[in-house]
Amino acid sequence: xxxxxxxxxxxxxxLTNPTILASGIMGYSAESMDRxxxxxxxxxxxKSVGIKPRVGYANPTIVQTxxxxxxxxxxxxxxxxxxxxxxxxxKTVLQVPLIVSVFGYSADEYAIVAKKAAEAxxxxxxxxxxxPHVKQTxxxxxxNPNILSEVxxxxxxETTVPLIVKLSxxxxxxxxxxxxxxxxxxxxxxxxxxxxxxxxxAETMIPILNNIKGGLSGAAIKPVSLxxxxxxxxxxxxxxxxxxGISNWRxxxxxxxxxxxxxxxxxxxxxxxxxxxxxNKGLETYLRKKRYENVKEIVGLAHRK
Amino acid sequence: xxxxxxxxxxxxxxxxxxxxxxxKTFVFTDRLCSKAKPGQFLMLWIPGIDEIPLxxxxxxxxxxxxxVKAVGDATRYMHTMxxxxxxxxxxxxxxxxTETRGRALLVGGGTGTAPLLxxxxxxxxxxxxxxxxxxxxxxxxxxxxxxxxxICEYKNTITTTEDGTAGLQCLVTKPLSDVLDxxxxxxIYTCGPEVMVKKIFExxxxxxxxxxxxxxxxxxxxxxxxxxxxIGKYRVCRDGPVFTGAQLREIKNELGTSKIGIDGxxxxx
Numbered sequence: 001x002x003x004x005x006x007x008x009x010x011x012x013x014x015l016t017n018p019t020i021l022a023s024g025i026m027g028y029s030a031e032s033m034d035r036x037x038x039x040x041x042x043x044x045x046x047k048s049v050g051i052k053p054r055v056g057y058a059n060p061t062i063v064q065t066x067x068x069x070x071x072x073x074x075x076x077x078x079x080x081x082x083x084x085x086x087x088x089x090x091k092t093v094l095q096v097p098l099i100v101s102v103f104g105y106s107a108d109e110y111a112i113v114a115k116k117a118a119e120a121x122x123x124x125x126x127x128x129x130x131x132p133h134v135k136q137t138x139x140x141x142x143x144n145p146n147i148l149s150e151v152x153x154x155x156x157x158e159t160t161v162p163l164i165v166k167l168s169x170x171x172x173x174x175x176x177x178x179x180x181x182x183x184x185x186x187x188x189x190x191x192x193x194x195x196x197x198x199x200x201x202a203e204t205m206i207p208i209l210n211n212i213k214g215g216l217s218g219a220a221i222k223p224v225s226l227x228x229x230x231x232x233x234x235x236x237x238x239x240x241x242x243x244x245g246i247s248n249w250r251x252x253x254x255x256x257x258x259x260x261x262x263x264x265x266x267x268x269x270x271x272x273x274x275x276x277x278x279x280n281k282g283l284e285t286y287l288r289k290k291r292y293e294n295v296k297e298i299v300g301l302a303h304r305k
Numbered sequence: 306x307x308x309x310x311x312x313x314x315x316x317x318x319x320x321x322x323x324x325x326x327x328x329k330t331f332v333f334t335d336r337l338c339s340k341a342k343p344g345q346f347l348m349l350w351i352p353g354i355d356e357i358p359l360x361x362x363x364x365x366x367x368x369x370x371x372x373v374k375a376v377g378d379a380t381r382y383m384h385t386m387x388x389x390x391x392x393x394x395x396x397x398x399x400x401x402x403t404e405t406r407g408r409a410l411l412v413g414g415g416t417g418t419a420p421l422l423x424x425x426x427x428x429x430x431x432x433x434x435x436x437x438x439x440x441x442x443x444x445x446x447x448x449x450x451x452x453x454x455x456i457c458e459y460k461n462t463i464t465t466t467e468d469g470t471a472g473l474q475c476l477v478t479k480p481l482s483d484v485l486d487x488x489x490x491x492x493i494y495t496c497g498p499e500v501m502v503k504k505i506f507e508x509x510x511x512x513x514x515x516x517x518x519x520x521x522x523x524x525x526x527x528x529x530x531x532x533x534x535x536i537g538k539y540r541v542c543r544d545g546p547v548f549t550g551a552q553l554r555e556i557k558n559e560l561g562t563s564k565i566g567i568d569g570x571x572x573x574x
Contacts, residue, residue, distance in 0.1 A: 026532040026540070028569045035538040047532065053568040059348075059356035062526045064312045064395065073531060078570030203315040204352040204391050218309060270309050270528045270543075 005287050006042075006280055006295050010239045010261050011162040011187040013097050013124055015042035018283075018295055019252070019276045022243055022266030023048055023101035023126060023166070024073065030090035036269070037096045040276030042262070044094065046087075048101040048128040049117065050137075051109045053079040058210045063199040068220030068245075069267050070197045072133040072211035075103060080113045087120035097123035099164065105137050107147075107154040115158040124161050127151065130168035130193030132215045139168045139193070145180040156185035164241065166190035169221075169228055178232040190241040190264060191228040195221050218267040221245045226258050233259025233300055247275060249282025256295065257302035308528050311337070313350060313393045319368070321388055325446050328416060329384055330362065330372045335394045338369045342401035343424035344519055344547040347371070348527045350393030351386075355379035358524040358542070360496070361397060362419040363426070369394075372419040372448070398527050399546045402517050406431055407491025410484065411457075412438045412505055414477055414497025418448045420519055421496055425456045436484065438463045440477025440497070444470035478504045485512055492517065499574055503561030506553045516550045522564055535565055 006017035020043045026032045027047040036044055056076030063070045077083065090098050100122035104110035114125045129148055131138025142148050148165075156163055165181040167174060169192040178189055194215025199208045207213075225244025232240055239262070242255030247268035255263050268275045283295065292298055320332035338347050341361045349371065350356045357379050363370040375381045386392075402424050409432055413421040418439055425435055435457040441447045443466055454462055463480050464472030473480055478501065485493075485508060495505045496519040509516040522534035522541040529543025537556035539545060553560060566572035 025530050026535065028532045028565060029535055029571075031538040032532055032535045032540075047569065053570065055567040056525075059525060060313075060350060061356075061531070062528075064309055064528070066310065066312060069309050069530075071526070071531075073525065076533075076567065076569050078568050082570050201313075201315060201352070201393065204393075206353055208313065208350070208393070210355075267309060267530065270526075270530050271307050273529070273543075 005284055005293065008261060008295055010241070013043065013162055015097065015262065017042040017280045018256070018262035019279050020099070020241065020262055020264045021045055022264035023128065025266045025269050027101070028086070030086060030093045033090060033098070034093045036273065036276070037094055039274050040280050041096060043097040043099055045099040045101050045126055045264070047077055048075050048103045048131065049077045049080050049083045049113060050075065050103050051080060051113050053077065053082070060209055063208045063214070065199060068216050068218030070199055070209065070214040070216050071194070072209045072214030074211060075131060075134050075137070080116045084116055084120040087117060087122060091121040099124045099126050101126045101128050103128040103131065103137050107151045110151045111154040111158040114155045118159045118161045122161060124164055125155065125159060126164040126166050126190060127155060128166055128193070130166050132168065132170055132194055132196040133211050133213060139170055139196075142168045142177065143171055145176055148177060149180045149184040152181050152184035152186055162187045164188040164190055166193055166243070167228070168193050169224055169244070170196045174228050175231050175235050178236050182236045182238050186238060188239050188241060189232060189236065190243050191232055192225045192244050195224065217244065219245045219247060222251060226254055229255055229260050230258040230302070233303065246279070247271070249279045249286060252279050252283055253286055253298070256298050257300070259300040259303065261296070261299050308398070311395055311398070313395045315391050315393050318386060318388050318390045318392060321386070324372060324448050327446065328372055328374045328448060330370050331383070332368060332370045333392065333394070334367050335369045336367055338394060338397050339364045339367045341369070341397035343427055344401035344420055345397040345399050346546060347394055347396030347398065351379055351383055352391060352393065354382050356393070358527060360420040360519070362423055364423075372416055374416045395527060399542055400544070402494055402519070402547050404428065404431060405492040408432065408434050408436075408489060410436045410438070410490040410493045412477060412481060412493065412495040412497070414440050414501045415446065416448065417495070417497030417519070421494060422449045422452060424494060425453065429456045434461065436461045436488070436490070438465070438477055438481060438484065440465040440501070442467045447471055477501060478508070481505065481508060485509070485514065490514060495519070499561045506550065506557070506560065510550060510554065516553070517547050518553060519546045520548060521546065523567060532569070533565060536560070
């Protein structure tokens with residue numbers, strides 16, 4: 001009964017398991033996302049799409065460090081006008097929910113893109129208000145509670161599908177932003193996007209990334225994202241999706257115990273696209289051994305005093 | 306080693322060789338990449354300029370060679386670099402050609418010849434006969450003729466040029482048809498422009514012959530995350546760059562037809 005034990009529901013999104021492909025990873029084409037779904041993901045999230053096409057930055061767009069990966073892709077995307085066709089195509093191919101990640105340079109832009117994505121068939125929208133490496137969008141929106149609130153309200157007014165807000169960890173107190181997003185209408189929170197980071201090459205004495213700064217992901221940030229989930233779970237009632245450094249079932253269990261209802265996996269796909277399968281298998285075994293009937297039962301248990 | 310831990314290291318360019326008016330070979334030391342297998346690639350950082358994927362052309366005792374054609378800003382800049390200049394290396398990444406002990410046919414177009422030369426060197430000690438077909442636009446752009454001739458024997462080497470300045474005046478696919486009808490091969494290896502690869506795949510597919518083709522795409526991360534090099538359900542950087550006939554059949558609608566462009570939308574090739 002593996003299916004039943006892992007089945008969950010996040011703000012109306014029915015998932016066969018709680019693992020989700022994180023935004024930015026392999027998420028342009030329907031075929032690519034379908035492969036991830038067939039590798040075990042319970043849902044997939046597209047790369048962030050905006051109102052106009054963007055080519056992103058020149059290489060190097062990633063730096064592999066000893067402790068994690070820093071990326072500054074620069075939000076390359078075809079623009080929503082073209083991308084609606086890929087969303088429609090993806091909906092005919094995918095057998096799991098399709099979540100479209102959206103970014104904009106203003107509340108109106110976020111709302112326009114989100115509306116078009118939802119009309120094209122997106123099962124949910126995730127707002128990228130946390131990309132740390134593109135000016136005037138992403139984290140620059142999500143690091144101001146008033147602007148964040150305005151964006152969430154506008155999008156909420158224009159769409160009916162579940163609205164997920166992906167938070168930035170690059171703030172003094174993430175709880176303030178979690179509350180602001182929920183009060184403005186967020187149905188789900190994703191915690192967290194990458195941590196703003198830098199890599200310098202000692203030999204040539206220059207920053208390695210073309211954009212100089214980028215976002216750190218991978219195992220290095222897991223303790224930080226886990227703490228963010230734990231803190232947010234204390235103050236909001238909406239479901240939380242954990243994201244940041246999850247690469248095996250034990251990581252996933254820790255996020256669930258901290259208060260996440262599901263987890264997103266991104267960087268770990270580099271080592272194995274079947275990471276979703278292995279997380280699910282381990283999680284199922286864990287739940288059976290601990291005598292839980294369903295994954296929902298362990299959400300937030302670490303908060304017990 | 307987890308792929309994400311394949312961190313960039315800097316090294317000096319030891320030697321630069323002119324292969325043609327537009328192609329230079331760069332030689333440097335790199336411990337990890339010197340253990341690469343034919344077909345694998347590396348990401349080469351040109352400090353302050355760009356980072357580009359390159360097929361590995363040769364390895365020996367810690368030394369690595371790559372051949373670079375001046376086609377864009379980054380590669381044109383690289384052609385102005387001198388020995389002693391610092392570059393950064395990540396890799397080796399991707400899969401490799403599988404070895405065959407039987408008769409092998411190698412078909413290279415342009416700089417696609419580079420990984421096939423590496424493969425030919427390795428196969429030469431294991432197979433009794435190698436046949437090499439190489440095509441280029443002009444005589445001057447036919448790469449590595451001496452080395453290929455030495456490994457495969459000149460009688461087993463066929464060259465074509467589009468302008469007829471050397472070898473047969475035709476595309477590389479033209480003599481191939483005769484070769485495939487005349488002789489038996491246990492494996493066909495190819496690398497070059499995708500339109501050429503597609504034609505060769507169709508020729509081998511019709512004759513039910515095994516093939517391995519190395520593909521090229523816009524690459525950003527090189528480790529299977531960013532999605533820039535996706536063709537069908539495959540990532541060229543992580544699932545390739547070498548694809549089997551069965552895989553090529555799965556992606557034949559996109560092969561030689563469309564690719565993911567710099568803004569993530571599908572564009573014609």
